[in-house]
Amino acid sequence: MSDEVDEAREAADAVLAAVKVALRGLEAIPDAAVRARAAGLVLREWAGEKTLPAEIRRQAVDTLHEGGMDFPEIGAAIGTDRSRAWRIWKGLP
Numbered sequence: 258m259s260d261e262v263d264e265a266r267e268a269a270d271a272v273l274a275a276v277k278v279a280l281r282g283l284e285a286i287p288d289a290a291v292r293a294r295a296a297g298l299v300l301r302e303w304a305g306e307k308t309l310p311a312e313i314r315r316q317a318v319d320t321l322h323e324g325g326m327d328f329p330e331i332g333a334a335i336g337t338d339r340s341r342a343w344r345i346w347k348g349l350p
Contacts (some may be wrong), residue, residue: 265336280299283295283296283299314335314345315334315345315346315348317343317345318331318335318345319346321334321335322346327339327341328340328342328346329342331346
């Protein structure tokens with residue numbers, strides 16, 4: 258399990274690094290007014306994008322469940338308990 262957690266951490270770190278690089282692209286906008294407006298748009302729209310990782314996680318849990326895993330097994334595999342795994346699968350907070 259430790260290796261799996263390390264693999265997940267490495268994958269998450271790689272995605273976060275790519276997001277940071279993409280956001281740093283705002284700094285390359287030469288016109289300060291355009292740069293500020295673009296950054297403001299990203300800030301406003303970012304809240305809506307926070308649902309994407311949750312949906313990806315829900316789909317992964319669904320795939321595990323369709324593959325025959327029960328919720329205690331899924332919970333153990335993703336580092337949570339069975340009730341949280343079930344709530345993720347149902348799309349609940």
